[in-house]
Amino acid sequence: MLVVQKYGGTSMGDCERIANVANRVMEAKRAGQSVVVVVSAMSGQTDTLINYTKFFSKFPNEREVDMVLSSGERVTSALLAIALQAQGQKAISLSGRGAGIFTDDMHTKARIEYIDTSKIKQLLAQDYIIVISGFQGITQQGEVTTLGRGGSDLSAVAIAGALKADLCEIYTDVDGVYTTDPRIDKNAKKIHRISYDEMLELASMGAKVLLNRSVELAKKWNVPLVTRSSFTHDEGTLITTEENIMEKPIVSGIALDKNQARVSITNVYDRPGIAAEIFGTLADAHINVDMIVQTLGRDGKTDIDFTIPQTETDMTKKVLEKFLDSVESIDYDCDIAKVSIVGVGMKSHSGVASTAFKALAKENINIMMISTSEIKISMIIASKYAELAVRTLHSVYELDR
Ligand code: ADP
Ligand code: ASP
Numbered sequence: 059m060l061v062v063q064k065y066g067g068t069s070m071g072d073c074e075r076i077a078n079v080a081n082r083v084m085e086a087k088r089a090g091q092s093v094v095v096v097v098s099a100m101s102g103q104t105d106t107l108i109n110y111t112k113f114f115s116k117f118p119n120e121r122e123v124d125m126v127l128s129s130g131e132r133v134t135s136a137l138l139a140i141a142l143q144a145q146g147q148k149a150i151s152l153s154g155r156g157a158g159i160f161t162d163d164m165h166t167k168a169r170i171e172y173i174d175t176s177k178i179k180q181l182l183a184q185d186y187i188i189v190i191s192g193f194q195g196i197t198q199q200g201e202v203t204t205l206g207r208g209g210s211d212l213s214a215v216a217i218a219g220a221l222k223a224d225l226c227e228i229y230t231d232v233d234g235v236y237t238t239d240p241r242i243d244k245n246a247k248k249i250h251r252i253s254y255d256e257m258l259e260l261a262s263m264g265a266k267v268l269l270n271r272s273v274e275l276a277k278k279w280n281v282p283l284v285t286r287s288s289f290t291h292d293e294g295t296l297i298t299t300e301e302n303i304m305e306k307p308i309v310s311g312i313a314l315d316k317n318q319a320r321v322s323i324t325n326v327y328d329r330p331g332i333a334a335e336i337f338g339t340l341a342d343a344h345i346n347v348d349m350i351v352q353t354l355g356r357d358g359k360t361d362i363d364f365t366i367p368q369t370e371t372d373m374t375k376k377v378l379e380k381f382l383d384s385v386e387s388i389d390y391d392c393d394i395a396k397v398s399i400v401g402v403g404m405k406s407h408s409g410v411a412s413t414a415f416k417a418l419a420k421e422n423i424n425i426m427m428i429s430t431s432e433i434k435i436s437m438i439i440a441s442k443y444a445e446l447a448v449r450t451l452h453s454v455y456e457l458d459r
């Protein structure tokens with residue numbers, strides 16, 4: 059049996075914790091499994107490295123940023139290999155380059171194009187435990203890239219998919235996927251099984267226990283995915299196909315994203331092509347726009363509101379500057395939060411949205427924007443109400459029962 063185990067930043071947080079990870083990896087090895095490990099940098103390290111690069115410039119060269127950021131995962135992968143070797147185990151660390159992880163050249167948010175698994179397979183055949191630096195890859199031209207924040211989850215699933223591993227285990231600091239972030243609501247309950255689609259929505263809406271792109275890939279390649287704690291031996295959460303799930307609650311979970319910013323453009327000339335111009339400009343700068351609301355035009359003018367990742371605010375300001383002459387104002391609000399309700403059961407039930415609106419109104423929480431999909435309702439509210447909104451919704455849908 060071949061298993062890919064991924065250990066996140068908290069699990070790799072210091073040398074003691076890395077020694078603990080080495081013990082867990084050895085348990086799997088002793089149980090007869092072939093093990094490929096993917097690791098994150100020590101927790102907080104990537105943030106520290108990003109801050110270093112911003113010391114010199116608001117927009118540091120992204121090739122250089124990737125050179126800096128990729129160092130965090132190089133350190134932890136080599137340390138874990140040393141820890142395993144100290145137990146008498148054959149182990150080797152591989153960087154993204156060494157592991158043959160080829161990406162496009164979109165520095166700081168590269169996409170994996172393919173993985174050349176020949177070296178990994180060769181080492182596995184020689185009974186090595188392979189420890190791969192997550193979050194990084196290499197372009198055809200040999201340039202180092204990183205995959206975007208939380209990208210080690212994606213590295214793990216991609217490697218598991220490419221190796222056709224029997225299981226991909228994501229080890230983190232919670233023992234599974236909960237009905238909401240257990241740090242926000244202590245009444246959150248562990249979900250034992252969740253469908254790829256629901257997990258994808260939860261992750262995309264802010265549940266950072268898994269990176270959304272890793273769930274998307276796991277679904278596409280049918281990778282059996284489990285999230286577990288590296289600190290306990292509790293059973294985790296299995297992310298699987300909808301058919302494998304007996305119970306289908308109407309609402310499965312509540313997600314919170316406090317890393318969004320709202321952009322409000324007022325008095326835009328309401329003519330064909332204006333939205334294409336604005337959003338085309340943002341797309342060219344690779345800025346991910348999420349919710350979009352356009353008000354009904356009046357006197358040939360309209361307002362457009364949308365949300366972006368907070369980290370892209372400076373870049374958005376820069377690229378939208380050219381529209382400043384043709385609109386009344388462009389305002390940015392970072393004090394917002396997106397709260398989302400996710401559940402496959404919503405497809406066949408009505409009234410889910412109105413329950414949410416009523417519950418928030420009762421708490422005097424104003425909703426600024428709303429968007430829905432078949433299995434999700436998202437609302438933008440003031441960030442000071444974020445946690446209250448999560449707990450209110452969690453309880454109104456009885457997720458604490
Ligand atoms: P890692 O460093 O291991 O990748 P992350 O910090 O990225 O770990 O993700 C784990 C965190 O995700 C948990 O500590 C928890 O606070 C948060 N989280 C958010 N939503 C959920 C949820 N629905 N279930 C479990 N954890 C969640
Ligand atoms: N170290 C990277 C980050 O903090 C990647 C990861 O942890 O998944 O975003």
Ligand code: MG
Nearest residue numbers: 066208266267
């Ligand atoms: Mg993570």
